[in-house]
Amino acid sequence: MNRFSRRLPWLAAGGTTLYAGGLLLLNEAWYQDKPQTRFHWFNDAGEWKQMDKVGHFWGSFHESRLGVDMLRKAGVPEKKAIWYGGALGFLLQTPIEYFDGRSPDYGASLTDIAANAAGSLGVIAQQLAWGEIRVQPKFSFHRTRYAPLRPNVLGKGPSEEFLKDYNGQTYWLSVDLAKFLSTESKWPKWLNPAVGLGAEEMVFNYADANRAIGLSAYRQYYLSVDLNWQAIPTRSKFLRSAFYVLSIFKFPAPALEYSIRKGFRAHALYY
Structure with missing residues (x-):
């Protein structure tokens, strides 16, 4: 044993x-x-x-x-x-x-x-x-103008909004492309392509309630790059543990957004 x-x-x-x-x-x-x-x-x-x-x-x-x-x-x-x-x-x-x-x-x-x-x-x-694991879901968050409209549901302050405000949440699939390519490939192991999903104008659960305050919920789709924390070489046990935890979050990076409402939009830095 x-x-x-x-x-x-x-x-x-x-x-x-x-x-x-x-x-x-x-x-x-x-x-x-x-x-x-x-x-x-x-x-x-x-x-x-x-x-x-x-x-x-x-x-x-x-x-x-x-x-x-x-x-x-x-x-x-x-x-x-x-x-x-x-x-x-x-x-x-x-x-x-x-x-x-x-x-x-x-x-x-x-x-x-x-x-x-x-x-x-x-x-x-x-x-x-x-x-x-080669394809990993990740999470990113930014504060929005919607939480103050219904703070009892969407959160009061950054810590609650992080958990409750779906408008500011984006979920990603980060693909460890280097593991799908041949060993001769020059694609950097620390860089992953990532696709994301978000949504906005959601103050209430249903469309009718949102329309009553002039909002209409819509989805957003993203294309970006991501940092593969666990591909960073280190001998430190502390850093390996830290990289393991950080790997559940999407690293802020440039992103291309598409939605039916606003078409294509480029973000110099999105999270």
Whole structure:
């Protein structure tokens, strides 16, 4: 038994404790001031231009990526590390639907659960196909003028808006192109092409409510480049850990935007 295998039970116990504490904090932050109802389902597939679903995919993907990497380091056999670790995102994200299902303002969502599953499967599929992650979802955020119009929902201040204001959130697929090219290719390993998805003019969940205040929600599509943090060589364990965490975010860079509303727009620096 290697040292990682001996640490596996402690890692599992620590992770379980942290997760339970996280659920308690989530319950306090989101649901404490609201009455609870009987558990119920709610179809929210048409809300927020599905940006919340993409967020579920992003979160589940990176939790599953971490699960696979941790089990590998613990010495778990490869296939088990991929399947068990790859399921982590789904297992962590889906219980949150219980809290939504008890809230009168929300409801458990099958499309949220499907997005959680898709995030986990995105990791499992790549690990089975290539033994590594080559296409990675990433996140970027900028503040918008919409949050002050409905701060109780879209957030009060930068930290809340980061989580709640879908207008300022952009989700990306960053492609590690160097891993798809031949070893003779001169494409720099630290540079990835990236495609992004965003949306704006979403103050309320539905089109009619937005139109009542003169807004009409629309999607935005982006083409950009991204920094592949984990391709930067370093011997520092601290920097490797920092690069691992930073790899869930899109690096600010020039970008080309397209939307039906505004056509093509160039950004010297977009995040």
